[in-house]
Amino acid sequence: MPHHGNISFTPGATGLSLEPSPVTNEISKDKNVHVKPTARKFDHRFSAEGLSLAPTPLKDTVKTLDFAKMIPLGNGRPASEMLPWEELTMRVAKRDTGLMSCVKGESSFDLAVALDYGCSGGSTKLVDFLTEHVESIHHPPYSDWQTCLSIGSTSAIERALRLFCNRGDWILVEEYTYSGLITAGKTLGINMLAIEMDDGGLNANDLDAKLSAWGPEKGKKPFVLYTVPSGQNPTGKTQSVQRKRLIYEVAEKHDLYIVEDDPYYFLQHGNFSKGTSNLTAKEYQTHLPATYLSLDLSGRVLRLDSASKILAPGLRLGWVTGCAQVIGKFIEQADMSTLAASGPSQVMVHKLLCETWGHGGFMNWLFDLSLQYRKRRDTMSAACAKYLPSVCHWTLPAVGMFLWIKVDHTQLSSRSSPLALEEKICEELEGKGLMVGRGSWFWVGSESMNELCFRLTFAAAPQERLEQAIRILAEQILLYT
Amino acid sequence: MPHHGNISFTPGATGLSLEPSPVTNEISKDKNVHVKPTARKFDHRFSAEGLSLAPTPLKDTVKTLDFAKMIPLGNGRPASEMLPWEELTMRVAKRDTGLMSCVKGESSFDLAVALDYGCSGGSTKLVDFLTEHVESIHHPPYSDWQTCLSIGSTSAIERALRLFCNRGDWILVEEYTYSGLITAGKTLGINMLAIEMDDGGLNANDLDAKLSAWGPEKGKKPFVLYTVPSGQNPTGKTQSVQRKRLIYEVAEKHDLYIVEDDPYYFLQHGNFSKGTSNLTAKEYQTHLPATYLSLDLSGRVLRLDSASKILAPGLRLGWVTGCAQVIGKFIEQADMSTLAASGPSQVMVHKLLCETWGHGGFMNWLFDLSLQYRKRRDTMSAACAKYLPSVCHWTLPAVGMFLWIKVDHTQLSSRSSPLALEEKICEELEGKGLMVGRGSWFWVGSESMNELCFRLTFAAAPQERLEQAIRILAEQILLYT
Known part of the structure; x- marks a missing residue:
């Protein structure tokens, strides 16, 4: 019987993830x-x-093996030299300590691992x-x-x-x-x-x-x-x-x-x-x-x-x-x-x-981001206080990216249903270049929605447009008072 | 009524994908x-x-709008300046025409779009x-x-x-x-x-x-x-x-x-x-x-x-x-x-x-890749022809990455069931550093599997180890003849 010697690989050489082990995190x-x-x-x-969910026999077998020491004829994963990318480099604007580069063979979570099944x-x-x-x-x-x-x-x-x-x-x-x-x-x-x-x-x-x-x-x-x-x-x-x-x-x-x-x-x-x-x-x-x-x-x-x-x-x-x-x-x-x-x-x-x-x-x-969101929230809520008519009610959010405006539709001149009003106002706003969230998208109450609400996010628009946006909204609602 | 002027943005400025339109591809x-x-x-x-699947009202609304011209208070997506990455650069080994760099604002499928909801x-x-x-x-x-x-x-x-x-x-x-x-x-x-x-x-x-x-x-x-x-x-x-x-x-x-x-x-x-x-x-x-x-x-x-x-x-x-x-x-x-x-x-x-x-x-x-797979297939099949005992049968695959070996278990010395044999042989192979696919992982016949089969892939292992791997497999099967 011929001697077949020791078998050992580095991850880059095999194209195999070194991570078949289950997640335990202890x-x-x-x-x-x-x-x-x-x-x-x-x-x-x-x-x-x-x-009906159950562990799969294939994945279960894989979990118990030390992949770095195996010749892998088992799993249908291409060797890393079969994959076109050789390097991925990322640059970050803030708090950057230089370019972050990812190549094959550099660490236990290298490019070969990122491009492989995981x-x-x-x-x-x-x-x-x-x-x-x-x-x-x-x-x-x-x-x-x-x-x-x-x-x-x-x-x-x-x-x-x-x-x-x-x-x-x-x-x-x-x-x-x-x-x-x-x-x-x-x-x-x-x-x-x-x-x-x-x-x-x-x-x-x-x-x-x-x-x-x-x-x-x-x-x-x-x-x-x-x-x-x-x-x-x-x-x-x-x-x-x-x-x-x-x-x-x-x-x-x-x-x-x-x-x-x-x-x-x-x-x-x-x-x-x-x-x-x-x-x-x-x-x-x-x-x-x-x-x-x-x-x-x-x-x-x-x-x-x-x-x-x-x-x-x-x-x-x-x-x-x-x-x-x-x-x-x-x-x-x-x-x-x-x-x-x-x-x-x-x-x-x-x-x-x-x-x-x-x-x-x-x-x-995360702290920096929170401060930015706070700034945007404050800009939007100041504009709300400045422009929105008194039929509009909102409270200052303490977390997140949404400001929720409730319009007292009983005080409006139109006798349409809140849903019909919402549709009409939003279409008009879109015609004026303003996109807002509609309350009806989110309503799951057992009865039909009897409120007129808008969800405004201060996350997406440029900070300097937030006031302008609220002014457009205010003008539109004013037309109905 | 105050005049609110024209509204227009570039994608980098709004952090908004320009791609809310449905896929038509015509x-x-x-x-x-x-x-x-x-x-x-x-x-x-x-x-x-x-x-029960149906279009969602929110996404349906979004589809009909020209996003580049809107102030986006509707969707809860962060502006692109809220996202940390500024550049992604990719290097490719083969047929490379230089580094491929992706930044914000460079094209209609830029980094801002890649990092945003799409x-x-x-x-x-x-x-x-x-x-x-x-x-x-x-x-x-x-x-x-x-x-x-x-x-x-x-x-x-x-x-x-x-x-x-x-x-x-x-x-x-x-x-x-x-x-x-x-x-x-x-x-x-x-x-x-x-x-x-x-x-x-x-x-x-x-x-x-x-x-x-x-x-x-x-x-x-x-x-x-x-x-x-x-x-x-x-x-x-x-x-x-x-x-x-x-x-x-x-x-x-x-x-x-x-x-x-x-x-x-x-x-x-x-x-x-x-x-x-x-x-x-x-x-x-x-x-x-x-x-x-x-x-x-x-x-x-x-x-x-x-x-x-x-x-x-x-x-x-x-x-x-x-x-x-x-x-x-x-x-x-x-x-x-x-x-x-x-x-x-x-x-x-x-x-x-x-x-x-x-x-x-x-x-x-794809052509290059095919030639590489052909080379690996030929190496593996040559090793099969050289080492595998006559109880093993296989045909040359014309496509893909798998070689399927059927062992005539009726010719083996063991009277165990194919499933028991498969388990035993695979455990022994793993002990010797060889991982192969087990036929039972893939069997869905109505009766219990009455064949002893192994799926070998020539995709993952280094080309120069393929012969060694087949030799190990052959030696193991020989122990049962």
């Missing part, structure tokens, strides 16, 4: 993680599809960083939580719905909610039970009342609560920590699963920056409010973070945090559909966050 | 497209979920290029076909299944098939009816016989046929054009919808390169065989192309082509889940294919 968590309680189990709560839950290095980030911001109070990447939060929402809901099931949502959720819910045949909102966001009492009054004649009792707690889309409202505690109590009482969709969380215009021109990123971080994840002793929260509002939407990247059982299912969903997030997107975030900024630099960026 | 098609027949309609074939069907420029590519390679014989991007073919398969199948439905597949399809099918509760294969791939007679014998007692008659026609995964078999015609006839007879998953199509080792050292990319293109899409008069084919095997799997990018009705649904599926493919991935492909290589350069690349 080293990125707090040292005391093991004295915390474990999450409850949700086996009885999964949908038919959720129950772990469906995300590249280990990036997931480790994000796990540390989640630990330092949210300190989840139970032990077996995990973080993995998503292909953006809209995809994460869809997955959560598929995991827990069969067609005909009910979920709980704010009466105005994210249009992407509405589309997914309608497509998946899921009914939405609208919960009232007050100035503090989702109303805990109405949530409790509707669940307590639920009878079996209405179908299976709702299990999933979808909420946008900070700078809510579309109303801009932010739940206080006290409100979150009340809602979490209702969730414990009625055994709810909370999908905490929180893409605006870091865009805090907050009190902390009032009159403190020397505020530091460290203080900014200290003042970040508690999230559902940080209150979650039972593991009943799936927190969705997104790169879209704080890095770039085109990356199609986010991260989700929840109990290991749900995150495991989440990765199995990716295994059978999208696989990993884009490698170039991952490596861009990795180079910037992990290799260049670090946690402190990332906080600096 | 200009990228053959001039005679309008004299071709239109596709049939599939309304009666959609699943409950497929029927059309769910893909960036217009890239989709136009791919539509031209599809027209020039496949000449679809009906008029209302469309091409759009996918997040890779595994995601496209999942979408096709969700679009046409409810839980409990049956689909038709080759008896050994892509493991990603098996996982998706199992999760979605879809039954797989295995069709026999012969040396020419999927057997048209068996397909016809099984459909003709289908009785209502078995459930709804299968509608979707999933097939990998070129260099099939895992068997490496390739259907001839004649075979495709026969199968298409069966599809017409029984009203089937064909999902043509063809990621290896361009990796032709083919006869055309036998002895012709001066073959050109032009001749390579001329010799590309007809596909299902090119035979599809009825619009009953969804062709899946993938960047994974010909550019890079980490891009998570592919393109799908089918009738406008199905592509419309496909984009609506993206609207409620993944949204667009990664902007950085899209811009990398755009810069390379559309702005640098062009169609001719892309063909050169």
Whole structure:
């Protein structure tokens, strides 16, 4: 029998990712993680599809192998020399420490890895960083939580719905909610039970009342609560920590699963920056409010973070945090559909966050961004105060990118319905070069919408056009008074 | 009323994509497209979920607006100056015409667009290029076909299944098939009816016989046929054009919808390169065989192309082509889940294919790649001929990256079942540093697998290790003879 010698490769030579291992993240968590309680189990709560999810034999086999030492005739992945790109270089405007370059063979998360098939839950290095980030911001109070990447939060929402809901099931949502959720819910045949909102966001009492009054004649009792707690889309409202505690109590009482969709969380215009021109990123971080994840002793929260509002939407990247059982299912969903997030997107975030900024630099960026959003918010709200007629009502958002304007349509000269008025006014505004969000896009109340509302974002338009935009809006509404 | 002046922006200034228009691609098609027949309609074939898909009001509104002229208070997308990256530069090893740089404001598909939310069907420029590519390679014989991007073919398969199948439905597949399809099918509760294969791939007679014998007692008659026609995964078999015609006839007879998953199509080792050292990319293109899409008069084919095997799997990018009705649904599926493919991935492909290589350069690349795969295939098959014992049978693949080895287990000394043998041999091989694909990963036959098969890929390992790998495999099998 001929001797075949030792076999060993470097990643560049094989074109193989060195990352077939499952996502565990234990080293990125707090040292005391093991004295915390474990999450409850949700086996009885999964949908038919959720129950059918299972590890794939191929991927399961791959996980146990040390790839660096193998001759890979198993997986149909091209060797890295078969891929055209040799280098990817990124330049950043702010806080740049020079060009960030990514080539093949330079590190364990190199260009060969970025261009190859990767772990469906995300590249280990990036997931480790994000796990540390989640630990330092949210300190989840139970032990077996995990973080993995998503292909953006809209995809994460869809997955959560598929995991827990069969067609005909009910979920709980704010009466105005994210249009992407509405589309997914309608497509998946899921009914939405609208919960009232007050100035503090989702109303805990109405949530409790509707669940307590639920009878079996209405179908299976709702299990999933979808909420946008900070700078809510579309109303801009932010739940206080006290409100979150009340809602979490209702969730414990009625055994709810909370999908905490929180893409605006870091865009805090907050009190902390009032009159403190020397505020530091460290203080900014200290003042970040508690999230559902940080209150979650039972593991009943799936927190969705997104790169879209704080890095770039085109990356199609986010991260989700929840109990290991749900995150495991989440990765199995990716295994059978999208696989990993884009490698170039991952490596861009990795180079910037992990290799260049670090946690402190990332906080600096988020703090800077918050100050910019605060400036834009202040410009828009000053214009609102200056131009909008008295039939318009709004409150100053404390977080995020949306200002929500309610027009008292009973005071208008037109007798048309709010929906017809909205259509007419928006068409006229578009004719004048102004695009605003329509309240009806977000309405899920059981009755037809009896309010005239507009969602204005101060994120997209040039700062110097914000006043002009509000003036156009004001003039248009004035025509109806 | 104060005058508010003209409003106009450049994309860099607003951070807004200039691409809210729907994908139509008409200009990228053959001039005679309008004299071709239109596709049939599939309304009666959609699943409950497929029927529920609908355009979203928000996205519908956006489509009709000229964004460059608007003040955008409508969509929650950050202005481009809120995004950290300023430049992305790509270097390519082969056929490089210099560095490809992407900055904000440079062209209609610039960095601001790549980092922003984009059309769910893909960036217009890239989709136009791919539509031209599809027209020039496949000449679809009906008029209302469309091409759009996918997040890779595994995601496209999942979408096709969700679009046409409810839980409990049956689909038709080759008896050994892509493991990603098996996982998706199992999760979605879809039954797989295995069709026999012969040396020419999927057997048209068996397909016809099984459909003709289908009785209502078995459930709804299968509608979707999933097939990998070129260099099939895992068997490496390739259907001839004649075979495709026969199968298409069966599809017409029984009203089937064909999902043509063809990621290896361009990796032709083919006869055309036998002895012709001066073959050109032009001749390579001329010799590309007809596909299902090119035979599809009825619009009953969804062709899946993938960047994974010909550019890079980490891009998570592919393109799908089918009738406008199905592509419309496909984009609506993206609207409620993944949204667009990664902007950085899209811009990398755009810069390379559309702005640098062009169609001719892309063909050169594919031709070069084919020659490399041919060389690797020849190395592996020569080693097979040299080392493998006579209990092993294989045929030379004409396309793709897989060599399929069938071991006549009745001739082995062990009386274990093929599955037990496979497990034992593969574990031993892994212990010796060799990873091979297991036949059982791909088996969907109705009875338990009674063959011992291995899928070997010559894509991933370094060319110089292929012989060594086959020697290790041969030695291991020899221990059982």
